[in-house]
Amino acid sequence: MIAMPLHKSVAIAAIAFALAAASTLTLNDYFVYVVTIGAIFATLAVAFDVLLGFTGYLSLAHGALYGLGAYACALLTSRYGLSFWVALPLCGALTGAAGALIALLAFRTRGLYFAVLTLGIGLIGHQLFLVLPNLTGGVGGFVGIPGPEQPGWLAVRATTYYALLALTLLLVTFICALLFVRSRLGAECLAVREDLTLAQALGIRVSSARLAAFTFSAVFAGLAGALFASISSFIAPESFTVLGTGFQLVALVVVGGMGTLWGPILGAALLTALPEGLRVAATLSLLAYGVLLLIFIIFAPQGIASLISRTARRIGGGGREP
Amino acid sequence: MLELLPQQLVNGLALGSTYALVALGLTLIFGVLLIPNFAHGEFYMLGAFITYALVAAGLNFWLAMLVSVVCIMAMGGLVDRLVFRPIETAPALSLMISALAASIILQQVATMIWGTEPRTIPAPLTGVIRTPFFAVTQLQLVVMASVAAAFGAVWLVLNRSRLGLAIRATAQNRDAAMLMGISMPQVRFATFAMGAALGAIAGALLGATFPIYPSMGVNPVLKAFVVLVLGGIGSLWGAIFGGLVLGVAEVLVAGYIASELQDIGAFAILVLVLLVRPQGLFGRAQVER
Numbered sequence: 001m002i003a004m005p006l007h008k009s010v011a012i013a014a015i016a017f018a019l020a021a022a023s024t025l026t027l028n029d030y031f032v033y034v035v036t037i038g039a040i041f042a043t044l045a046v047a048f049d050v051l052l053g054f055t056g057y058l059s060l061a062h063g064a065l066y067g068l069g070a071y072a073c074a075l076l077t078s079r080y081g082l083s084f085w086v087a088l089p090l091c092g093a094l095t096g097a098a099g100a101l102i103a104l105l106a107f108r109t110r111g112l113y114f115a116v117l118t119l120g121i122g123l124i125g126h127q128l129f130l131v132l133p134n135l136t137g138g139v140g141g142f143v144g145i146p147g148p149e150q151p152g153w154l155a156v157r158a159t160t161y162y163a164l165l166a167l168t169l170l171l172v173t174f175i176c177a178l179l180f181v182r183s184r185l186g187a188e189c190l191a192v193r194e195d196l197t198l199a200q201a202l203g204i205r206v207s208s209a210r211l212a213a214f215t216f217s218a219v220f221a222g223l224a225g226a227l228f229a230s231i232s233s234f235i236a237p238e239s240f241t242v243l244g245t246g247f248q249l250v251a252l253v254v255v256g257g258m259g260t261l262w263g264p265i266l267g268a269a270l271l272t273a274l275p276e277g278l279r280v281a282a283t284l285s286l287l288a289y290g291v292l293l294l295i296f297i298i299f300a301p302q303g304i305a306s307l308i309s310r311t312a313r314r315i316g317g318g319g320r321e322p
Numbered sequence: 323m324l325e326l327l328p329q330q331l332v333n334g335l336a337l338g339s340t341y342a343l344v345a346l347g348l349t350l351i352f353g354v355l356l357i358p359n360f361a362h363g364e365f366y367m368l369g370a371f372i373t374y375a376l377v378a379a380g381l382n383f384w385l386a387m388l389v390s391v392v393c394i395m396a397m398g399g400l401v402d403r404l405v406f407r408p409i410e411t412a413p414a415l416s417l418m419i420s421a422l423a424a425s426i427i428l429q430q431v432a433t434m435i436w437g438t439e440p441r442t443i444p445a446p447l448t449g450v451i452r453t454p455f456f457a458v459t460q461l462q463l464v465v466m467a468s469v470a471a472a473f474g475a476v477w478l479v480l481n482r483s484r485l486g487l488a489i490r491a492t493a494q495n496r497d498a499a500m501l502m503g504i505s506m507p508q509v510r511f512a513t514f515a516m517g518a519a520l521g522a523i524a525g526a527l528l529g530a531t532f533p534i535y536p537s538m539g540v541n542p543v544l545k546a547f548v549v550l551v552l553g554g555i556g557s558l559w560g561a562i563f564g565g566l567v568l569g570v571a572e573v574l575v576a577g578y579i580a581s582e583l584q585d586i587g588a589f590a591i592l593v594l595v596l597l598v599r600p601q602g603l604f605g606r607a608q609v610e611r
Contacts, residue, residue: 058415109596111414112358112555116547120592123544123585131582243540247422254419288433290426297420300407 013262017171023162025156032159034276036231039166040224041272043173043246045252045264047220052180052250053258054105055213056193057110060246061102061118064125065218067240069095069225071129071136074145074235084148084230091226099218103211110196122242141236148230162231169227170265175218177261180216189213193259248272251293257305266304271313278280328455331570335461338569339469340528345549345561346472347520353556354493354513356414356503357406357590360421362521362546363539364428369394370529370538371436374443381470383446387526391519398518399511401428425539430457432536440533443526464526472520473562480558485512493556500568541585 004012021041024032044066051057069091077089106117129136136142150161180186188209191199200206217313239245248271256267271292275285296303348362369390376386405424409416447460480486485508491499492509500506524542525534532538549568553560568588575587 029325056415058418071517105593105597112352112418113551113596115358115418116551117593118595119544119547120589124589124593127586127589131586243426243537247426250419250422284430286426287430290423290430293423294405294420294427297416297423301412301416 002211006178006182007321009185010175013171013174013178017167020167021164024160024167026145029157029159032157032163036159036163036166037276038269039163039170040228041248041252042168042265042268043170043224044221044249045256045268046170046173046177046261047140047217047224048249049253049256049258049261049264050177050180050189051217053260053264054186054193055189055210057210057214058115058250059106059118059214059217060115060242060250061106061122061125062217062249063223063240063242063244063246065095065099065102065221066225066228066245067125067129067235067237068098069222070229070235070240071142071225072222073229074142075135077230078142078144087230088223088226092223095222095225096215096219099221100211102218103214107207107210107214119242121149122246126237126241129240136237139237141234143231143234145229145235147233148227157249163232166227169223173223174261174265176220177216180212181261183200185209185212185283195318248289251289253303254301255292255296257303257304260305260309263303263305266308270304326577329457330573332456332458332462334570334573335566336458336465336569337573338566339466340524340565341542341545341549342562342565342569343465343469343472343520343524343527345546345553345565346469346476346558347517347524348543349550349553349556349558349561350476350520350547351513351517352550354489355406355510356417356418358414358418358421360418360515360543361401361405361424361428362387362517363541363543364425364432365394365398365518365521365539366396366525366528366542367432367534367536367539368428369525370443370534371432371536372522373526373529374441374534377443383443383530387523390526391522394518394522395515398514401518402510402514407507425543429536429539436536438537440535442533443529445530461527461531465531468523468527469562469565472523473558476516476520476558479516485509489513544586548588551592551595 020035023034027035044062048062050057072091072094073084073087076082076090077084082090082110102121106114106121109117114311132138133140147158147162148165150158154161156164176208181189183209188199188206189212191202191204192206192210193308196206198289225240228239252267252271253264254267254272257263271289275288300307345360347365348359351357351359351362363423372390372393373383373386376389377383381389403426405420406417409420421476445461447464449460451458451460451463461548473566478486480490488499488504489508489512491502491504492506492513499509525539528534528542545568546565549561549564552567553564568591571591572584572588576584579587
């Protein structure tokens with residue numbers, strides 16, 4: 001695959017961002033909310049893809065990391081009265097630290113054992129949200145989280161402001177992920193994905209590369225969680241389950257296209273925003289997730305992204321596949 | 323506190339035998355075909371629901387359970403055919419993801435049919451046997467007996483039949499087995515049918531004790547993964563041993579520390595064991611493709 005020059009990718013992302021941001025000025029509150037949730041899930045998916053798509057490790061602990069960011073933000077802003085803008089980086093740092101710790105433990109294993117170990121950690125995380133009611137509000141959830149303060153000069157509706165924040169976080173995450181995967185560390189992650197033994201033999205420091213990828217994805221999952229908590233003002237453990245959010249992330253990334261950064265955004269847009277926008281029942285949308293995931297993993301494991309780029313190449317090149 | 327210990331141990335063994343029963347099916351499928359079948363919990367769940375539907379239609383519990391086991395065996399074969407056979411040669415990551423997808427699909431289909439409201443299967447046995455030290459329900463005894471029976475049956479099939487020979491050969495070396503003329507579709511079907519049957523038996527028996535609902539399979543299958551890690555993936559004895567250890571450990575944590583820590587305790591054991599021995603307590607060398 002020949003990569004697009006960096007400035008071109010960033011420019012396309014910025015244009016897409018501007019279009020999405022402009023649309024939130026005109027849409028009604030409900031659709032603006034759909035865009036917001038879509039952008040948060042896209043952020044999660046891009047962060048998750050750095051680990052799953054570029055390093056080749058299936059983590060099921062990310063639902064809990066997302067939750068950790070959310071609960072940390074809730075506690076910091078409502079109990080300790082911190083401003084959202086102070087709490088946000090703290091949440092990112094906290095989940096990054098937690099992610100690094102989990103990575104240090106989990107990378108002692110690989111393959112299925114890695115998935116099972118992170119699954120266990122994800123479940124412990126979810127259980128902790130339930131059994132620590134003093135901190136998290138337990139089953140009932142955490143109520144009354146203050147929203148991000150809106151600066152006076154930005155005269156838009158609160159919902160639009162939230163959508164703009166979510167889209168900005170997505171843009172920042174996308175650019176950071178782009179820089180990460182194009183860096184030396186990113187190349188080392190790809191080597192780990194392709195052949196762990198070969199990578200080790202080539203003198204690549206495998207453990208630091210995958211630790212970096214896991215920590216990176218944890219930081220941005222935490223940021224997404226913090227923003228989610230702040231703009232929803234209410235969070236409950238059921239938003240951070242392994243088989244809910246954890247599974248959803250896998251579906252978004254695989255359907256969108258593992259190992260491309262724009263694929264997961266596409267996946268999130270299609271799978272999160274669309275069912276929400278069309279108001280499909282939750283059961284049906286989960287069923288559709290399952291069916292789509294199965295169809296894609298069997299027939300097009302590289303996801304929508306590869307279908308699109310293949311079609312584009314066929315049209316552009318006017319000829320056969322190389 | 324200590325006078326409750328014999329009772330706690332009995333409860334732990336009863337709970338552990340259900341974990342063992344679920345883990346036995348999971349370990350069989352993984353040991354032979356290297357498929358991490360996350361959808362195993364849904365075999366368990368559907369086993370319970372089909373039994374429930376048949377009992378509600380007026381069938382005797384044991385007959386209903388038998389019919390349900392046969393249905394789930396067929397479904398096991400079908401799941402393999404639709405979900406895992408098409409990506410036989412794909413990396414382990416794809417197998418895991420498609421297993422997750424199958425699990426979600428089956429859960430949602432069950433939700434559409436039966437709704438999320440918990441239901442109960444009327445217990446076929448209600449007697450309690452009391453001894454000076456502990457009490458045990460007849461149903462708990464049946465569960466423990468069926469673990470022993472199921473283990474015996476699987477052991478006999480694997481070690482005393484031609485099919486079992488083929489299955490063991492496949493587990494050892496799939497390519498060599500195929501070169502020997504072993505029919506892979508047959509081995510796959512047999513393995514999935516046996517594994518699914520074990521799950522369905524566990525589901526039907528547990529459904530007579532606990533409420534049943536479409537996501538009821540999630541926790542047992544995760545516990546079964548803990549058992550697998552404890553006992554070593556692919557080892558039948560390990561599944562039994564791991565199941566019993568986990569059951570007793572959970573009951574002791576719930577009884578002596580705090581009941582809401584029961585699940586955390588189980589998953590903490592999982593994490594600890596994997597940290598100390600990344601290949602599981604009795605695991606063979608890393609199973610990876």
